[in-house]
Amino acid sequence: MAPASSLSAWSDLHSHHESVGKNIVLKDAFKNDPKRFDKFTRKITLPADISSGSNGTDIIFDFSKNLITEETLDKLVKLAEEAGVEKKRDAMFAGGKINFTEGRAVYHAALRNVSNQTMKVDGVDVMNTKGGVNDVLEHMRVFSEQVRSGEWKGYTGKKLTTIINVGIGGSDLGPVMVTEALKHYGAKDMTLHFVSNIDGTHIAEALANSDPETTLFLIASKTFTTAETTTNANTAKSWFLEKTGGKGDIAKHFVALSTNESEVTKFGIDAANMFGFESWVGGRYSVWSAIGLSVALYVGFDNFHKFLAGAHAMDQHFQQAPLRENIPAIGGLLSVWYSNFYGAQTHLVAPFDQYLHRFPAYLQQLSMESNGKTITSDGSPAKYTTGPILFGEPCTNAQHSFFQLVHQGTKLIPSDFILAAKSHNPVSDNLHQKMLASNYLAQAEALMVGKTAEEVRAEGNVPEELVPHKVFMGNRPTTSILVGGAIGPAELGALIVYYEHLTFTEGAVWDINSFDQWGVELGKVLAKKILKEIDEEGAGSGHDSSTGGLLGAFKAYGGF
């Protein structure tokens, strides 16, 4: 495809930004158009049999507090058409090798294809082939039910109630985020640990209070070659063998979630205890695969299946809805609008939901590992900004830390706020939930309406020199996402996929490959070289004076 800036819709959007976009005053737009909320709100309804409540759950995406007019949306849709977003989407869902730098299909949607539509890569039916999606799901079902019921026992005959997932990046962030988000559904007798960091503290703390007789290790690594994971896994194995006096049975206590059978067996895990997936599942899209085993163990397979089904519902919406009605496509196009025409550099996601406290961290990998790229499909550098810096924290906490900058700083920070209408914990007669909701609504309203100097003065008793400090410029865009029930497995699945396809849409417009991650390689290679140098005499070789100086100092202070 062509670089986005060469498209006629791109130039058109530039003129539109100059003549219209720059001058949009949101509070006036609402005054002038009582139907604005209806015009820019989209809804998806999840089927009743997978929803958290007894009726199907609606999820409302209110885009009306964004700096757009109907004409803007039309022009953004035109941009998507010219950039071939639909063609690229269809190629993805058809198993095309759209990860063009690695020659791979991008087919994580097959993992949640609960309606079992035919999905093929290289002519092979990935759903029903031996060892394919349905076989792995069945293996996960059987295993998770055996562990949860206690039928699968440790080497001394005890039920396994501590799960330690060892993995990093996509082999960690999804499972952590989802198990936290679905804690309400989690097995009360299970303790979960997620060990990712190579910092020995992480594994040491997980092992400190674990009993080898009742601990199950999930070694989660797509490649099974990631240094942090293999090192942590070996430390876990040594601990297990040492604590059990060599009597511990690895086969009962260690399973692998991976694509790499030969490395798994080399590590000492039986191929029968390996839950596989294929190279067409990117790490940051792998929570739907065997990498999600900790989720299935914790919340039960039926809930894991609902999680997949909610995701599938959003996949179908993304595949079928016309661009102007297409929720993830609109989200992605808004991101392009702010990044490339308003110069925004960030994207804030703030869930008003404590269970979603790891959601922004999860989205950081999804968004920034996917679209943190400069090179376009023809190998030339993009002449425009690409992936935004995504950040966030749950609210209301974030309001009491960095929201100052969001309200009064010099930067435009497009923000997403997420709220579930129903809490899993309606304590104090729902007082907490009402307060949470009032903040969710108030923040978006405050960011939009702001406060003028006249309004500050009208409050009285404000010394004139303080007036400018108390002014809020307002007109700051937000997207409000409202889940019309509680956030259960299906609702969570749909929310994640909203962001997956939003990220897809951005990358498709920017003409970059959202599915590789070459940018993480250089640091890995240098770390390997320096690791060797720590054990050698001197302060390494070929380094700049800062790196060499610090290496020498580390060795001296650390006694290495």
Ligand SMILES: O=P(O)(O)OC[C@H]1O[C@](O)(CO)[C@@H](O)[C@@H]1O
């Ligand atoms: O699952 P693996 O192969 O251990 O990789 C872990 C993570 O490392 C990365 O490759 C980045 O270094 C991510 O893309 C991936 O999710």
